[in-house]
Amino acid sequence: MSSNPTIVKFTSVTKSWLRGSGGLQKVSFAAAKGEFVFLTGPSGAGKSTILKLCYMDELPSGGEVRVSGVSSLNAKRTEISKLRRKLGIVFQDFRLLEDRTAWANVAFALEVTGTHPKAIPARVQKVLERVGLGPKMQAMPSELSGGEQQRVAIARALVNDPFVLLADEPTGNLDDRASRAVFQLLRDINTNGTAVMMATHDLDLVRNSGFRSLELNKGALVYDSAEAPLPEREH
Amino acid sequence: MRLALREVWTAFRRAPGLGVLSVFTVAFSLFAVGLFGLVAYNTRLALERLEERVEIRAYVTEGTETDAVAAAVGDVRAFPEVASVTYVSPEDALKKARTEMTEFKDVFEPEFLPASMEVRLKPGMRDPETVRVVAKRLNGYAFVDDVRYGEEWVQKFYSVRRAATAAGIVLGIAFAFAAMIIIGSTIRTSVLARAREIGIMRLVGATDSFIRAPFLIDGVLKGLIGGAMAVVLMWITRAALTATVFAFQFFPAPVLVLCVLIGGIIGLLGSAVSVGRQLKRV
Numbered sequence: 323m324s325s326n327p328t329i330v331k332f333t334s335v336t337k338s339w340l341r342g343s344g345g346l347q348k349v350s351f352a353a354a355k356g357e358f359v360f361l362t363g364p365s366g367a368g369k370s371t372i373l374k375l376c377y378m379d380e381l382p383s384g385g386e387v388r389v390s391g392v393s394s395l396n397a398k399r400t401e402i403s404k405l406r407r408k409l410g411i412v413f414q415d416f417r418l419l420e421d422r423t424a425w426a427n428v429a430f431a432l433e434v435t436g437t438h439p440k441a442i443p444a445r446v447q448k449v450l451e452r453v454g455l456g457p458k459m460q461a462m463p464s465e466l467s468g469g470e471q472q473r474v475a476i477a478r479a480l481v482n483d484p485f486v487l488l489a490d491e492p493t494g495n496l497d498d499r500a501s502r503a504v505f506q507l508l509r510d511i512n513t514n515g516t517a518v519m520m521a522t523h524d525l526d527l528v529r530n531s532g533f534r535s536l537e538l539n540k541g542a543l544v545y546d547s548a549e550a551p552l553p554e555r556e557h
Numbered sequence: 558m559r560l561a562l563r564e565v566w567t568a569f570r571r572a573p574g575l576g577v578l579s580v581f582t583v584a585f586s587l588f589a590v591g592l593f594g595l596v597a598y599n600t601r602l603a604l605e606r607l608e609e610r611v612e613i614r615a616y617v618t619e620g621t622e623t624d625a626v627a628a629a630v631g632d633v634r635a636f637p638e639v640a641s642v643t644y645v646s647p648e649d650a651l652k653k654a655r656t657e658m659t660e661f662k663d664v665f666e667p668e669f670l671p672a673s674m675e676v677r678l679k680p681g682m683r684d685p686e687t688v689r690v691v692a693k694r695l696n697g698y699a700f701v702d703d704v705r706y707g708e709e710w711v712q713k714f715y716s717v718r719r720a721a722t723a724a725g726i727v728l729g730i731a732f733a734f735a736a737m738i739i740i741g742s743t744i745r746t747s748v749l750a751r752a753r754e755i756g757i758m759r760l761v762g763a764t765d766s767f768i769r770a771p772f773l774i775d776g777v778l779k780g781l782i783g784g785a786m787a788v789v790l791m792w793i794t795r796a797a798l799t800a801t802v803f804a805f806q807f808f809p810a811p812v813l814v815l816c817v818l819i820g821g822i823i824g825l826l827g828s829a830v831s832v833g834r835q836l837k838r839v
Binding site: 377379399400403404405406407408409411417419421430431433434435436478482 | 560567571753754756757758759760761762763764765767768
């Protein structure tokens with residue numbers, strides 16, 4: 323584990339659902355500023371649940387989640403809103419507004435968080451150029467490929483300068499080439515100081531990257547590469 | 558505010574049919590309630606006109622000194638329930654009878670009709686109980702021979718009035734409730750159509766109040782426009798009824814303003830509830 327300050331900390335976190343399936347069982351780990359952490363494991367292992375707990379879309383049934391000083395034990399809704407402005411969140415299905423251009427989708431994230439209108443154009447342009455979409459700023463999502471749409475989603479996540487990017491299987495809907503490009507983009511973002519927590523099924527990607535990985539199975543944290551080298555295993 | 562208004566316009570442009578449907582739902586729901594209200598209002602006016610006819614007549618014993626009756630008229634006028642008292646002399650009574658019943662004008666003799674006090678009560682004090690109490694008090698004067706006030710008619714009238722009021726309240730509440738459910742469902746549909754947008758706003762850190770603002774403005778605007786449309790529809794209906802059935806009174810201006818405002822309030826509440834539910838889910 324890094325010596326940088328802790329930004330995400332799970333302490334004996336359990337999450338149970340009314341329907342009974344999935345959830346988490348006493349998961350504890352910490353992620354540091356600037357770290358790149360993979361969440362791996364089979365479907366239903368709890369990867370997405372960990373990310374949802376990080377941006378407090380869900381609250382734990384037991385234990386504590388602490389993100390950038392905000393505790394799940396006493397977080398108010400306004401505190402959660404403010405926390406999310408410092409997080410970037412990316413999904414497998416992009417979650418773009420289909421009736422707005424790439425530019426408007428990214429600007430939307432600044433507008434709804436009260437950024438001064440005059441500051442918006444420059445920031446949107448800068449972040450879209452950063453993700454390689456400078457020439458396609460005025461394209462509608464339907465005019466973009468899957469990889470490009472994911473870049474718009476990443477730009478939207480980055481535009482508020484988050485300290486951590488939470489990515490839930492961001493390459494899950496993409497072909498190999500687009501996946502590699504998106505992953506390279508996430509690496510670059512991490513290199514520039516933003517922590518990344520990425521849920522993925524792609525074990526080759528995890529092995530080849532050399533980044534820290536947390537492996538989950540049936541809601542339990544079964545392996546943390548920060549504590550031991552990654553074993554050879556198949557899912 | 559500028560952004561909220563822009564979002565309202567964007568949402569309308571994206572699904573104009575849904576926006577128009579919401580406005581029409583508010584308009585026709587309030588129109589149904591308003592039409593019922595118009596009938597109830599006219600029924601009330603008709604009953605009030607009938608109620609004005611409630612009067613108590615105290616017949617004066619023949620030969621009573623005019624001074625004594627004049628003094629009594631002053632006393633009765635001071636009763637808290639009394640609006641007016643008129644002394645009707647035998648001559649006045651005869652004149653009135655001859656005017657009102659021309660076919661019998663030659664039958665009436667001056668000594669045929671006694672003098673009387675015609676007592677009219679204040680509005681809100683014409684119920685059977687008050688009428689009975691005042692009549693009894695008038696009967697207490699030594700020179701009063703008899704008191705008449707159409708006891709049976711007054712009681713029947715008030716039974717009808719009570720039934721009309723109760724029916725009006727029950728049906729009015731039922732209509733208003735049905736209207737609120739219909740309007741609420743329509744607004745909920747338009748909020749659900751924007752669920753994805755709400756979800757994204759939440760994920761990027763918009764506060765609940767910020768997310769609510771465009772939906773509340775949208776709801777208020779649709780409600781106000783729907784309310785205004787309902788007023789226009791009611792006016793057209795009243796004009797048609799007046800031309801074909803009988804002269805319907807239209808609501809006074811403050812009621813019309815209230816109708817438009819109620820539209821706005823329903824739109825606001827409907828949106829607040831719908832978006833609140835949606836925010837809980839994302």
